[in-house]
Amino acid sequence: MTAIQAFLQGVIQGLTEFLPVSSSGHLSLFQYFTGLSGETGAFFSVVLHFGTLLAVFAAFYRTILELIVEGFCLLGDLITFRFRFRNLNPKRRMILMLLLSLIPLVAVVFLKDFYESFSTDNDIVVEGICLIITGLLLYLADHCVKGRKNASSMTNRDALAIGVAQAVAPLPGISRSGSTISVGLMMGLEREFAVAFSFIMGIPAVLGAIVLEIPTVVEEGFSLPIGIILIGVITSALFGILAIKMVKWLVKGDKFIYFSCYTLAVGLLVTGIGIYEHFSGHALQLWLTGLIG
Secondary structure, three states: OOHHHHHHHHHHHHHHHHOOOOHHHHHHHHHHHOOOOOHHHHHHHHHHHHHHHHHHHHHOHHHHHHHHHHHHHHHHHHHOOOOOHHHOOHHHHHHHHHHHHOHHHHHHHHOHHHHHHHHHOOOOHHHHHHHHHHHHHHHHHHOOOOOOEOOOOOOHHHHHHHHHHHHHOOOOOOOHHHHHHHHHHHOOEOHHHHHHHHHHHHHHHHHHHHHHHHHHHHHHOOOOOHHHHHHHHHHHHHHHHHHHHHHHHHHHOOOHHHHHHHHHHHHHHHHHHHHHHHHHOOOHHHHHHHHHO
């Protein structure tokens, strides 16, 4: 992998992790058309996710610090038997809703190899279909009635529904931010709260993905130069911060429809290319590998 390829993947990851267009889908397509699919591609995808994790901490550090403080206070109440669910303030209630939304992620641990198989295979039909699904979710979210629920009023059902969307998001082409924000909006969450809840609930998911990859890294060693890794992390972090600001603006302005059209168009194109390659036996991947690589 060259420095320019690492930089391009960092830009793609940083922008598409938070913009509702699927970072995994775009990275999988980039790796496919540049011949970088495989274990190196999978490992570098995790490296890039670490960069976007830093972007979330930078963008929501005040809320995250408040949740951490309230989390310790909540733990103290549980230990001293002073916990009362009906007396929870909004921040403590948000903590419980976030924990509830993480329950569906348990299934991801057992489906890790299944999800990764689509990113490292030599096929892009699944990516195309998943991008179409993302486009449909964004369309529905853009046309739903504006909700008023926040940390004080969202329900257990809302948290679980958003959690299920996150558990499906590792499929390449399903946007994590797009699907979780869309489901949140369809469940009646306030737009700004839906964005904050989506991005903060993604922190444990990204950390979990990194932890699950550690045994492979330890066993095989670092397969990429440290310079390439740093380029990926820094680039994805910087462009991730930019993308988060863009998403906040998009949600306020009801502009999800533009990304719905984009993901639907890309999904149909990718699905068509994948089907064409299946039946014709001509791989566009080989031509683009020579052009970009």
